[in-house]
Amino acid sequence: MALLEAVSDPVRWTVLDVLSHGPQCVCDLQERVPVPGNLLSYHLKVLRTAGLVTTSRRGRWVDYALAGEAHARLAAALPGAPREVAP
Amino acid sequence: MALLEAVSDPVRWTVLDVLSHGPQCVCDLQERVPVPGNLLSYHLKVLRTAGLVTTSRRGRWVDYALAGEAHARLAAALPGAPREVAP
DNA sequence: CTATTGGTACAGCCACATTTGAAGCGTAGG
DNA sequence: CCTACGCTTCAAATGTGGCTGTACCAATAG
Numbered sequence: 001m002a003l004l005e006a007v008s009d010p011v012r013w014t015v016l017d018v019l020s021h022g023p024q025c026v027c028d029l030q031e032r033v034p035v036p037g038n039l040l041s042y043h044l045k046v047l048r049t050a051g052l053v054t055t056s057r058r059g060r061w062v063d064y065a066l067a068g069e070a071h072a073r074l075a076a077a078l079p080g081a082p083r084e085v086a087p
Numbered sequence: 088m089a090l091l092e093a094v095s096d097p098v099r100w101t102v103l104d105v106l107s108h109g110p111q112c113v114c115d116l117q118e119r120v121p122v123p124g125n126l127l128s129y130h131l132k133v134l135r136t137a138g139l140v141t142t143s144r145r146g147r148w149v150d151y152a153l154a155g156e157a158h159a160r161l162a163a164a165l166p167g168a169p170r171e172v173a174p
Numbered sequence: 175c176t177a178t179t180g181g182t183a184c185a186g187c188c189a190c191a192t193t194t195g196a197a198g199c200g201t202a203g204g
Numbered sequence: 205c206c207t208a209c210g211c212t213t214c215a216a217a218t219g220t221g222g223c224t225g226t227a228c229c230a231a232t233a234g
Binding site: 025026027037038040041042044045057059060061062 | 209210211212213
Binding site for chain 2: 179180181182183
């Protein structure tokens with residue numbers, strides 16, 4: 001629900017797509033996602049809040065990576081997806 | 088892309104989810120999706136434009152059904168989904 | 175034919191997300 | 205310490221999408 005909202009934005013979609021190829025620091029993401037740094041940071045925060053990406057600081061840099069269950073959770077969030085019945 | 092935008096709205100998501108259980112006329116959809124008629128029609132138009140649903144008139148009523156490839160196209164629209172490489 | 179019901183289309187308002195610009199934090203190095 | 209760099213966050217301006225109300229079209233019933 002909120003997941004799909006997070007993904008439906010073009011910037012965030014691109015970020016996730018890039019991250020699906022492997023972790024990246026923000027500076028690398030900047031080269032592949034053509035938006036100002038602070039804007040990118042904002043969208044990264046949205047993705048972080050949605051639990052779709054994880055971060056780790058490495059010296060001065062911050063690495064972003066796709067959360068492990070990201071793709072599965074997105075697929076499950078699609079309408080008509082098989083409901084989880086057994087908790 | 089525009090697909091995910093269409094699905095990320097709660098009303099449209101619910102509509103698609105209901106339709107995934109089988110076709111419905113608008114009057115039936117109204118009972119399951121608690122929004123004014125106008126609004127429902129508006130969202131149905133968005134889904135129609137996105138090619139996610141199909142319509143057929145039956146007397147006074149209009150039946151909406153999930154487009155056949157709807158789920159597949161949505162899954163393919165997720166970031167990190169396998170790209171179609173061979174055109 | 176008219177009346178009624180089901181559904182659609184259009185125009186305007188408003189809220190919310192997005193964007194911008196500037197300031198703030200944390201870390202590395204001189 | 206002080207500066208530079210990487211990144212984040214805040215506050216205010218902007219815009220786009222969704223909602224409401226109204227008018228409109230299509231088809232059946234009487």
